[in-house]
Amino acid sequence: MTFRMRAARAADLEPLYEMAKLTGGGFTNLPADRAALGAKLERAEASFADTEDGLKDEQFVLVLENVETGAVRGTCQLFTQVGQQWPFYSYRMTTLTQHSQELDRTVRAEMLALSTDLEGSSEVGGLFLHPNERAGGLGLLLARSRYLFVAMHRKRFADRILAELRGIIDDRGGSPFWDGVAGRFFGMSFQEADYFNAINGNQFIADLMPKHPVYIAMLNDDARSVIGLPHPTGRAAMRMLENEGFAAEGYVDIFDGGPSMTARTDNVKSIAGSVPAKVSGVDLDKGEKVLVATGNLSEFRCSYGARVMLEDGTIALDSQSADNLDVKPGDTVWSVER
Incomplete structure (x- = not known):
């Protein structure tokens, strides 16, 4: 096999942009915007150039390259410490149990609570493989190369690591979860909010999102049915994460409701092994x-x-x-x- 992963560089902007246009939306770490992608590559270049070990707010971008042709056919990213430039928000699924002696009835209400519990973790994300290359184990090479990078630069990463999986997106590019929850408060479509987040960060969530828990029973059926589910194209990625030791522990993405999976960094199979x-x-x-x-x-x-x-x-x-x-x-x- 003539493919290898390598550090991204500025010259990779155009192939990254072309791949970003194929994602179908809901892919915050790979927006179809040249300026935003260029800024990511500049930030990654600075991170690669910093030879001082230690946990800081850094981003690394890797690309999958055909050694024979030089073509870039996939990409992935690593973030050393999320939530440093702006808060890292998730919804945490919780349960409130209440009992009435008069009715002799116990009621358990599931809720979504806005949370920054995962702040300070490292993150693996931004994984995308060109549709024409989705064979021969290249997706596995993309995913697991990140863990070898972590192992080789362990002091630059936190003790907890997370991965966010894209949630369910419908045929029109919308998100049932967004429409049923945050979309009611923002007056923005999912595409608009997702694009704004990819370009400008999610501080607007802190500014406008209600701070009180959301009762899941009060959501419509479409929104309830997708909470914690990965996009169909992300099911294989979820299995790979589970094989590495990641687990879904009740955290979901605030935009599309996709699962956020976490692990202790040193316990990740490919890092430990x-x-x-x-x-x-x-x-x-x-x-x-x-x-x-x-x-x-x-x-x-x-x-x-x-x-x-x-x-x-x-x-x-x-x-x-x-x-x-x-x-x-x-x-x-x-x-x-x-």
Whole structure:
């Protein structure tokens, strides 16, 4: 396979913009706006250039590149500490239990409470694979490369990590959840609010969103039925997150009601299972299937490969992955079981 993940750069703006136009909306981290995407790439460039370790408010953008053609066919993002520029809002699903002795009846009311509980967490997001490349495990490479990046730069990430999955979007590009909840207060369509959030941030939520809990029983059927559900195209992503150790713990997106999944960073399977080793050879014929990565910050690269861990602690790689990653004997790589 001739694909690899690498750090994004300014020249990737146009392919990112073309992919953003294919998302179908509700994809806040990849807006179809050149200026907003350019700002993301500038911020990522500054993060990649900062060599001082430590937890700060940074953003990293990675892209999936066809090594043979140079074409960019996918992207993903990492945020080291959310909620620093503006509050990071979620709805938290809670239950209020009340009892009447006169009626001898207990009533449990489910509610959505506006919350900033997830503030300060790291986040993996912005994952998009070009529709023409959705085969051969490239989605898995996109998703899991982020965890190798975290493992290789662990001091720059928080102890809790989250992933937001896009919620249900209808055929017209609207959100039943938005229409049933926030849309009633803002006088904006879902598309308008989602685009405004992607470009300007969500401070307007703090300004206008009612602070009192919303009783789920008072929502219409369409809104109730999509709470906590991922978009159909995100079901595979949800399974991958669950396989990594993420769990849905009652937090949902304030715009589309999609699930927010969380994990302890050090417990994420691909982070806990990744190991560094020096390369002793690059001509392996057969070996264990792995993801393998190398390079610090802007030099980060990740690809599929095959490995054999040797008794002396070094690693032997197949020639294809060595070529994809431009590594040679003596270089250090990180790898994890595929």
